[in-house]
Amino acid sequence: MPKKNAPVLVKNDPWLEPYEGEITDRIERFETRKKELIATYGSVRDFASGYDYLGFNYDRKKKGWWYREWAPAAEQLSLIGEFNQWDREATPMTRNEGDIWEVFLPDSDHKASLTHGSMVKVHVRTPHGGMDRIPAYARYVTQDEKTYDFTARLWNPDKPYQWKVKNFSGKEAYEAPYIYECHVGMAQEKAGLGTYKEFADNILPKIHEQGYNAIQVMAIQEHPYYGSFGYHVSNFFAPSSRFGTPYDLKYLIDKAHELGIAVIMDIVHSHAVKNLAEGLNEFDGSDDQYFHPGGRGVHSQWDSKLFNYGKEEVLRFLLSNVKYWIEEFKIDGFRYDGVTSMLYFHHGDVSFDHYEKYFRDVDWDVLTYFQLANTLIKELNPHALSIAEDMSGMPGLCRPVSEGGMGFDFRLGMGIPDYWIKLLKHKQDEEWNIHDMWGTLTNRRFGERTIAYAESHDQALVGDKSIAFWLMDKEMYSHMHKDHDSLIIDRGIALHKMIRLFTLALGGEGWLNFIGNEFGHPEWVDFPREGNDWSYQYARRQWSLQEHPDLRYQHLYNFGKDMVNTARNNGLVEALPARQLNMDEQNQTLIFERNNLIFAFNFSPTNAVPDYRFRVPKAGKYQVILNSDRGEYGGHDRIDDEMSYPTVTLFGEHFLSIYLPNRVALVLKRKD
The missing domain is CATH 1.20.5 (Single alpha-helices involved in coiled-coils or other helix-helix interfaces)
Structure with a gap:
């Protein structure tokens, strides 16, 4: 005891x-x-207000700009830019207490004053020589289209952004998140970069229509290489200028809030790009300023640098980053990237098959950082979401700090998409084991909330395939027209719908979909790179396929939309876990109840079951409220949704009898 x-x-x-x-x-x-x-x-x-002191900050009393930088090992810092013709001797900085370098540029000195959009860098002289660097707390960084050189710009417009929605709590998404994972740059159909404004105007209405109450936006923090998917961050306080200005990002967030959609950003505090010219690496000439020295400071698999979370100024930098995005951009929460890698010195490269392994090789400084970060997040916004990308199952990750936890609200159910891909790759349909399916989807740590998803961006990247691609592959290029018969497409559409509903209904206390997966986007994601001749062909989403009235992509989109709205309208993910009602191995059929909804799945390729009788918890009349076999979802209309199904009581138990065709999922609800 x-x-x-x-x-x-x-x-x-x-x-x-x-x-x-x-x-x-x-x-x-x-x-x-x-x-x-x-x-x-x-x-x-x-x-966590470091950005109000470090970096560029305007002094209203003294009428001018302070620029401050923490650089303990540097010999000299000098601010350079357009304002002083990039003269490395013109504006030297002074070292003050705590190894903070600073300089004041008064407005009265017109030759040295800064204006909105001014291009600036800092020249850092170290025992190893001098180098022009991007200020660590830079809030806007742009890249030259020809030279690819990164430059910080002073962001100081005449008027602050005027928010239309001033007080958005995000409470609904916090309690029952339906998350649309997306990437601004690849969200448009054009073979090129999408913008914050295009996303706000063109894509947010589609997300709203589908019933999602949150978006999880990737690649917001500035990164030098587009193909990194935003995970090799160089400038942590700067919204990526590829997609527009900081005002444009605020426009996107404001528009989302108008639609009742919370905005969660992928925050990358797990590592940083090792580039010297753009990032923090060796900023002051040492290898242990922001990062651990030597091998401990290098993530060999990711080719990146690892923060020293125990150092006070690093902790200040990261916590200030959290506060900055919430305060300045009204971000409604974070999906923390690479949590398992952060927690363990081995970066998760083990099998977590015993409790002992959760407490071995742990970086305790990371635990404290997470506890502080999540405490801060909730202080700033009690309904802000904090989601951990964790595959270890570390106990307490999603429990309050006071209980011995780390304070996250949710962890991603990372084993679920892996399970579906393995099943599709290695098992014939007849071999699908309903007990394994149930066990995998319901196996999660008690009392810690999970975001369920059938597939994310990981499964859609080059090197793997989305579920739609695994199911239908090249047939999608030739047989997705309504008039083209194809058993492969019929099977693919049927199972695509069932897998997604099964995952949503059983897999957690929240749901996540990656952009385009809801309508079975036919291609992977591949960003411009040398290997594809720097093409944008696969770094986009083909919405015209979903919108075309003669193509079957619309069937998947219609089902996905109704699936999410049905779940939201019936309080599904915030309810207690599901209860088994019937497991039928011979017919590969599962029936369960969750929050007074009855879910019936027949995964059999051949066995349609007439007069299928099973026990239900409550007597009454039931009606189908979601039917994957409807024609508008690409099904065969074998069930009349207008029918009412009365229960029969036998020996004190209540039973329903329905027709359950093969490869069909039904959701039934008791009528009042």
């Missing part, structure tokens, strides 16, 4: 009793660090 004063996490999970000391240490380390920050800065919130 756990001790009386044991952390709540241990009391709720007896398997954690041997690790009570480690979990208690989590809480104590957090409390100690928090007290230290409060003693020095007044509060964690004030500590």
Whole structure:
């Protein structure tokens, strides 16, 4: 039995009793660090206001600009730019307390004053020589289209952005998230870069129509290589200028809020690009300023640099980054990239098959960072979402810090899409085991909420295939017309719908879809690179396929839209987990109940079952509210949705009898 004063996490999970000391240490380390920050800065919130001091900040009293930079190992810093003709001797900076370099540029000095859009860099002289660098807290960075050179620009427009929606809480998405994962640059049909404004005007209405209450936006933080999908970040405070200005991003967020859609951004604090010219690497001439020194500071698989989360100025940089996006851009939450890699020195390159492995090779500084970050997020916005991309299953990841957890709201159900891909690759339809399917979709840590998804961007990237591509492959190029008969397409459309509904209904307390997957986008994602002659052919979404009245992509889109709206209207993901009602191996049929909805799945390729009788919890009349076999969803209209199904009571139990065709999913609801 756990001790009386044991952390709540241990009391709720007896398997954690041997690790009570480690979990208690989590809480104590957090409390100690928090007290230290409060003693020095007044509060964690004030500590996380580094961007109000470092970088470029306007002094209204003195009428001019301060520029400050933390660079302990540097010999000299000088601000350079258009304002001083890039003269490395003209504007030297002074080292002050805490290894902060600073310079003040008064408005009165017209030869040295900064204006909106001014191009600036900082020249850093180190024992190894001098180099022009991008300021660490730069808020707007642009790339020259010819030279690819990155340059910081002062962002100081005459008028601040006028928000139309001033107070958006995002409460609905926090309680029951239906997330549309997307990438602004590849969201348009044109073979080129999409913009924030195009996304807001063209894509947000489609997302709203489909019932999603949140978007998870990739590649927002500035990154030098487009093909990195935004995961090799160079400038953490700068919205990517590829897609427009900071105002354009605010326009997108404002438009989303008008539609009731929360905006979650992929935040990359797991690593940073190793480039010297654009990023933080060796900024002050040392290899241990922002990152760990030597091999510990290098992620060999990702070819990137790893932060030292135990260092105060690094912690300040990252927490300030969290606060900046919420305060400045009204971001409604974060999906933390690479959480498993951050948590463990081995970066997750093990099999987590025993509790002991959750507590071995852990970077405790990362745990404290997550606890501080999630505490800060909730202080800034109680309904902001915090989602962990974690495949380890670390206990307490999504429990409150006070219980010994790390404070995340959700973890991604990363094993689910892997399961579907393996099933499609290695098993014939007749071999699909309904008990394995049920077990995989319901296997998650008790009390910790999960975002379920059948596929994400990982499955759509070159090197793999989306579910639609695994199911239908090259047939999609020749037989997606309504008038073309194809058993492959019929099977693919039927299973695509069933897999997605099965995952949504069983897999978690939230749902996620990657842009285009809802209508079975026929191609992978491949960004411009040398290997494809720098083509945008596959870095786009072909909405015209979904919109074409004679193509079957619309059937998948229609089903996906009605699936999400049915789930939202019936409080599905926020409900308790599903309960089994019937498991039929012979017919590959599963029937279960969740939040008073009855879900019936027949995965059999051949066995249509007439007069299929099964037990239900409540007596009454039931009606089909979602039917994957409807013609508008690409089905065969074998079921009359207008029919009412009364229960029959036998021996005190209530039974329904329905016709359940092969490769069909039905959702039934009791009529009042």
